[in-house]
Amino acid sequence: MRAVVQTVSRASVTVAGEIVGEIKDGLLVLLGVTHGDTRATVETMARKVYEVRLLDGERSASDVGAPLLVVSQFTLYGDARKGRRPTWQAAAPAEVAEPLFTAFVAALRARGATVETGRFRTQMLVESVNVGPNTLIIDL
Template identity: 60%
Template sequence: MRAVVQRVDGASVSVVSDAGTETVGEITGEGLCVLVGVTHDDTAETAARLAAKLWSIRLLDGERSCSQTGAPLLVISQFTLYGDARKGRRPTWNAAAPGSVAEPLVDEVVARLRALGATVHTGSFGAHMRVSLTNDGPFTVLLDM
């Protein structure tokens, strides 16, 4: 699993459809916005390790974690984190797990975070989404599990 983790001062995710745009997840104030990609060999154990890391990693102001402050997380699936654009002009997505594998594992990350006590908001798997955030710092970290 791969996660792009941004310390934010507010973030939201909206789903775009023919009917319009609807906000499906939003956090206000200090928190983490997490984009999660899944690859073929990821498992529920990988998801559990990522959740534990996200809950305890000290990225918030004053080198604190969400577990210490109760700060919320906005978790959004993003298969493009496993895109490979080293050759040619068009990325390949061969390293990204298919939706049938990825969706349950992203759900597992969210469930594990909630079991740890986290307030978690999410996007909508497979939907056309728009993410808005205020990166605080700016502060962005890449996690590979």
């Protein structure tokens, strides 16, 4: 599992002209799932993302109650080392990734997080205003 975590003053996800997820002063989380990920991976990633000290004053979302906008992002597992066309072989297929994505969101909420999401398997417009800019890649 791989997450790109950004501190944002605002972020939103729009699908077909409709805003489906929106936050202010929190974390934008782009989440990629790979073949070997499990429910245990989900729990570990949810803990790390919610408790990572990336916000002002070395605080975490769990410390200050910052909201999270979580967006599925299979392209985090794109490989462009050969040629000009990336491959997506390391990304888990949607049938595997979607339940783990859903479990990740549920694990964050179980920890008390306020979570908004994009929509799995849709073309999304993701907009964000990065703070810092602070961006962190978390790999498990």
